Amino acid sequence: MLRRFTFGQYKDRNSVIHSLDARIKMIYVIVFGILSFAIKSKSGILIFSLFVLSLIVLSKMSLSELIRNLMPFYFIFVFLLLMYILFSRNQLVLGVIYIWRFLMLIIISLLLTYTTTIQNLIVAIEKLSKPLKIFSIKPRNIAVMVSVAVRFVPVMFIRFDKTRESMLARLADLRKIKHIKLLVMVVLEKMFGSASNLSDALQSRLYNENLANKKILRFNKYDYLSIVFILILIVIIY
Amino acid sequence: MIQTKNLCFKYEDEFILKDVNVEIKEGSFTTIIGANGSGKTTLAKHFNALLTPTKGSVFVDAVDTKKDALNARSKVGFVFQNFEDQLVYSIVEEDVAFGLENLEIGINDINKIVDKTLTELRIDHLAKQNVNMLSLGQKQLVALAGVIAMKPKYIVFDEPTTNLDEKNKRNIMSIIKRLNKDGKITIILITNVLNDLKYADYVIVLKNSSVIFYGEKSKLSGRILKEAGLNA
Incomplete structure (x- = not known):
């Protein structure tokens, strides 16, 4: 029964995506999340989709793992599509594109948890949420x-x-x-x-x-390379 | 030594513990036995200050748990009956490290202790596994690893073999015995299984919120066990 609920479970793989700093991966999820809904042109969506596909390959996630992880969302996709068919007959293509964008967002989130241990995610959350201390949030x-x-x-x-x-x-x-x-x-x-x-x-x-996590996160060469690559990608898409 | 003096605990106008006076000697194996609802878990939760007495006192190494709960919690580890709920993190090695982080131990030392503990319990192959994917027996061992890693002086095991199959029961009990004999850790075992008495040096028998026997196992009679509602 447990194996049905596999969404976002970390898998230990020796991949470039796994080796990226958890903080930068979290920031990328936010950036890509915005991108997946902000891209206007169809060519932009195509490039972005190819990019997400390459991320899946780089993370060494198998096709069966990807499908198993996306299965819980199957009904949501069908429901969204049905809504578009029933209420926006003239905009079916737009509906498919929206579902596609949603799918990209899910895959990106999935890649974060698939390639990052909870421990590293927690450290990243702690480090990134440090400014919230101003509002007495620990x-x-x-x-x-x-x-x-x-x-x-x-x-x-x-x-x-x-x-x-x-x-x-x-x-x-x-x-x-x-x-x-x-x-x-x-x-x-x-x-x-x-x-x-x-x-x-x-x-x-x-x-x-009140304890601060002592784990030190350090950028490696792949982190710096990824920043350059992502900036180039954003320029190409726009 | 853990010592209770006239310990009373009241919850919603009902006494769950009444005038409990017991001592847990260092290095001993003490079994707390009693029928369901007799107050065994409530008593044990006082040992690591998860509960504090309504009346009376509990001392862990001569320190009152009311005055220093942290002292009690750092010295008395607790393996809960619902050990599945005890696991905080999803990955085995991360969960074992949780208590060590709270003890403010350095990262390198944490990694060493986690590896050593998992190896000792022969679950090092599970280090990167998701706890949700483990069997009940494995989850029990992970919960135990999380406590052992903190190197407590005393460990409370609250009905540790409930829901486990025979093989896992034997494994857990042999680990508990080893911790007591080789690791010199004081064990407090909560049970309602008479067979578990065989490991004990000292026994505390509870009935209806009160201690009806406390002392060496050799002095425990079948009559007392019958009185406690346990079939001797």
Whole structure:
């Protein structure tokens, strides 16, 4: 069951993308996210798509892994396409392009978590969110919140699935609002229980929100090369 | 030594622990046994200051847990019953490092300790694995590694073999014994399985929030276990 929830799970590979600094990868995700929706021309979209494809190849992600990771979004894509077909008949191509842009955004996010360990992501989040200290927001809290979310989202899906199955086994009808409500309540209750246990575990393992992560992130030659390359790409697209 | 003096703990007008006076001797293997709901976990949570007494005191190496919770938590490790919820990070080696980061140990030392701990528990091959993909037995070992890595003086194991198969149960129990005999770590084992008493030097029997027996295992009688609602 667990293997169905593989989105964004890190895989240890010896690739150029894996070796990039986590901070720069996070900044790239934001830049590419904006780019994927800001590019106007069709040639620009084509170049950007080829670029994303090359990133997939460079990260050494297999086709089967890519498909497995994108499968949970299949229904969203179908839903979006249906909406365009039903409500914007004259703009079907535009709809397909929007879904394509959305797909690119998902792949880029996927590449970040596929090539970066949670630990490095957390360090990067901590380092990048340092300016928030001005507003009394503690970077370590943000970082740990992200890591806990990454850790427990699949757990939530599994609990949802198990509860659903046990309800169905006792003849529940999940088309009824009453039973849907019950399903949601049971899963939420279990997740609150886990949150309470996790809170105990954090205290027990001496969690300190004021602690600064000592891990040092350093740029390597690929980071500098990537900056040059990305700037050239942006110039070409525009 | 961990010592409780007239420890009482009240939750929503109900006493979960009443006048508990026990000592956990250094280097010992102490088993806390009792029926479900007798207050075993609540008592153990006082040892590392996850809970503090409503009345009375708990001392860890002569320091009151009310006054210094950090002292208790750095000395008393806790392997929870729901060990799956104990894992904070998704990658095994990162989760094991979590407590060490909080102890403000340098990165190089953290890496060495993590490697050593994973090797000791023979799970070094899982270092880069996602914890969500592990079996229950493996998750239990990762949770244990996260605690052992912090080098606590005492470790509380809250029903560590629940939900495990026989092979994993034997593995966990042999590791716990090894930690006590070779690692000189004081073990506090919470259980409701009579068979687990065989490892103990000292036993604490709880019934309805009160201690009905505390002492050497040799002095424990079947009558007390029956009284505690455990089938002797």
